[in-house]
Each structure stands twice: as C-alpha cells, then as structure tokens.
Amino acid sequence: MQIIRMLRHVAVARGAVQRPLRSCWMSVLPVRCLGNSSSQIPENASFHSAASSEADPPRILITGGLGQLGVGLANLLRKRFGEENVILSDIKKPPNYVLHRGPFIYADVLDYKRLREIVVNHRITWLFHYSALLSAAGEANVPLARALNITGLHHVLDIATEYHLRLFVPSTIAAFGSTSPRNPALDLCTQRPRTIYGVSKVHMELMGEYYYYRYGLDFRCLRYPGIISADSEPGGGTTDYAVHIFHEATRRGKFECNLKANTRLPMMDVSDCLRATLEVMNAPAESLSMRTYNISAMSFTPEELAQEVRRHLPEFQITYHVDPMRQAIADSWPMNLDDSNARKDWGWRHDIDLPELVTKMLNFHRSDTRVAQTN
Numbered sequence: 001m002q003i004i005r006m007l008r009h010v011a012v013a014r015g016a017v018q019r020p021l022r023s024c025w026m027s028v029l030p031v032r033c034l035g036n037s038s039s040q041i042p043e044n045a046s047f048h049s050a051a052s053s054e055a056d057p058p059r060i061l062i063t064g065g066l067g068q069l070g071v072g073l074a075n076l077l078r079k080r081f082g083e084e085n086v087i088l089s090d091i092k093k094p095p096n097y098v099l100h101r102g103p104f105i106y107a108d109v110l111d112y113k114r115l116r117e118i119v120v121n122h123r124i125t126w127l128f129h130y131s132a133l134l135s136a137a138g139e140a141n142v143p144l145a146r147a148l149n150i151t152g153l154h155h156v157l158d159i160a161t162e163y164h165l166r167l168f169v170p171s172t173i174a175a176f177g178s179t180s181p182r183n184p185a186l187d188l189c190t191q192r193p194r195t196i197y198g199v200s201k202v203h204m205e206l207m208g209e210y211y212y213y214r215y216g217l218d219f220r221c222l223r224y225p226g227i228i229s230a231d232s233e234p235g236g237g238t239t240d241y242a243v244h245i246f247h248e249a250t251r252r253g254k255f256e257c258n259l260k261a262n263t264r265l266p267m268m269d270v271s272d273c274l275r276a277t278l279e280v281m282n283a284p285a286e287s288l289s290m291r292t293y294n295i296s297a298m299s300f301t302p303e304e305l306a307q308e309v310r311r312h313l314p315e316f317q318i319t320y321h322v323d324p325m326r327q328a329i330a331d332s333w334p335m336n337l338d339d340s341n342a343r344k345d346w347g348w349r350h351d352i353d354l355p356e357l358v359t360k361m362l363n364f365h366r367s368d369t370r371v372a373q374t375n
C-alpha cells in the first residue's frame, strides 16, 4: 500500500499520472486517477469493480467460451444470475445447443476495438477471460500462443480497467516449473516454467496483480489443476489423457496413454472447478489476501486412474506410448498444490475425489454410448 500511496501522491502533485502507451488510457486516467481530491482515489483497491446482488446481478462476458470449460461456466452463471445476463463468446461457430441456452456473440480477443464495443454495448460488469492456447497446443504454435495468451490478455486488462470490470482469468499448474516445489507447490514460490503457455500465465498473474495495485483493477485468479469433464472435449493440454481415458474405456475397453504410468499430476472435476470460480468472484474483497490462489482436489497417476476404472470395468487395459514433449512438460509440473490459503480466506473446499470422479465419468460415457448405439 505504501507504493500505491506514493504513486497517488506523485500523480496528484503533478495533476496527472504517467501515461501508459495505449491511447485508451487517455480516456481511462482522467476518470480513474486525475482527481485532485484524495477522496476520489480509493484506499480499497476493489472500489472500481461492480459488485453483484440478487437485485442487481452482474452482466457477464465469457471469452473463449466454446472450449472445454466455458459452456459449463455459462450454465452455472446463468442459473445464478439469469440467462440473459451471461454472454458466451468465441471465434468458433457455436453448436445449436449453445445457441438455445442463452446469448452467444462472436468476439476475437485480438480485436481490441470490437472487444471494447461489446463491453460497452452489453453493459458488461464481470469478465471471465477463458481464451488461451493450452500447453501442448501452445508448444506447437508459439507465435499464436504468444499473441493469444499475452496480447489478448493485455487487451482484456486494459478494457477491464477502463470500464471498472471485475476480471477473472484462470491460471494453471503450468505456471510452475521444474525448479518449483513439486509436492506441494505453494501459492508463492519459484515459478520458472519452460512452455510458452506457462510463461504467459506467469505474466498474466503478475500483470493482474500489478493492475490491482496500480489501478485498483478487481483482478481475481485461480490456478486450476488438470480439469476433467464428461461432456466437453479438452483443448490440447498435457492432462487431456485423464479425459480421453473414459471415452476409450467405455467404447473400446482399452486406452493408450501418452504419459508414463507413474506421472503424478493434480486434477479436479469440472463441477468443483467452476464452483470455485464463482465462489472466488463472489467473495467479499476484504476476504482475499492475494490475487492468485492455488485450488486443489485430488492427485493421481495414469496407473492409479486405470486401477480405479478397473473397479468398474475389470477387463479394461491401459498401454503406454509416451509423447516425449508432453512427458517433459508433465515432469516439470507439480504433483500437488497447496491450497490452504483458498480454504482459509474464502472457504474453498472440493467435493469430488477420485472414486466419485470415475463413477461419474463412466456413468456419463456409458449412457452416451447407449444413446449412440440406439440412434
């Protein structure tokens, strides 16, 4: 806070603050920082963001919403805040079932002006920034990952600051590296990832925190483990095997895994992940002692997962054909996350452990297979 007070002091004394490079700041700063009364400059950094109440629900935009997690998040938020208050967006063509469930618009996070227009026209107050190129996909196309994960983030940070949005951006276990503590990784520890995805997520965590302290942006971030979902496909991450295994187990009774049998990684059921996301966005500002929290649920290896699957499908077989690139990434990630701060500050707790996860996933895929067979 000392640094902020000094910065504010300098800004007030000069009648202006240092202008960042973007032209949009010309319109941002007079509103936000140029007042000469100290009462216009809030002590509480969350002052700028829109709060929500039952009577005045947030107006929400989700970017990159047609990936593994966005549609589920939209469903959860719509149940809570009303269908029309949650706008799903992506650059992909939405399937019919998405269009039937609520508003969808095209939004490319690399198109700064258009994104700004959407926020204004739809009176957005909360933004969930989900567009990203994940770990394995990012290594396959570094320039695209750099543009999407870094330039796209800069656009979102600037717009969220300008329009006083509450901003959620997910981070990941990929934000750690081989020099981080691995069992468990702490909220605050060495972070030297060697993937463009990981580097861009560390950049995001630091930029969000910086904007919080510098401009009062209400930035909130969770480091998700590998997320396991039944009804949506993963988008090119290193933990994707733990989603595909259920599909293959119910269809073919066997699965070829691209990680070694003993590769231990933290994982979470999608319902826990999305609930955590809503909970941290709803948490009172004063309960948050940091901007980026680890959240954790379970941790297992491919072999342990296969054993659990065999409790339901005794004939199930797993074989291993290791992808060296994915294996190197997985070996640099933590096996467990320490999420004690999330549990202490805003009451996080997970509901689903490995046995429930496997039961749930197999039940979903079995009924899905039966439907496919009868059609």
Ligand SMILES: NC(=O)c1ccc[n+]([C@@H]2O[C@H](COP(=O)([O-])OP(=O)(O)OC[C@H]3O[C@@H](n4cnc5c(N)ncnc54)[C@H](O)[C@@H]3O)[C@@H](O)[C@H]2O)c1
Pocket (backbone or CB within 6 Å): 063, 064, 065, 066, 067, 068, 069, 070, 089, 090, 091, 092, 107, 108, 109, 110, 129, 130, 131, 132, 133, 134, 148, 170, 171, 172, 173, 223, 224, 225, 226, 227, 228, 233, 234, 235, 236, 237, 239
């Ligand atoms: N799925 C996981 O296991 C996991 C784990 C940790 C963190 N996360 C984070 O959660 C977020 C969502 O993950 P996901 O698994 O749904 O990702 P995903 O890869 O499945 O989906 C990303 C979406 O971004 C969209 N996109 C691509 N370029 C875009 C652009 N220029 N403008 C707008 N959208 C664009 C894609 O079309 C895609 O639908 C990401 O930020 C990811 O880093 C996911």
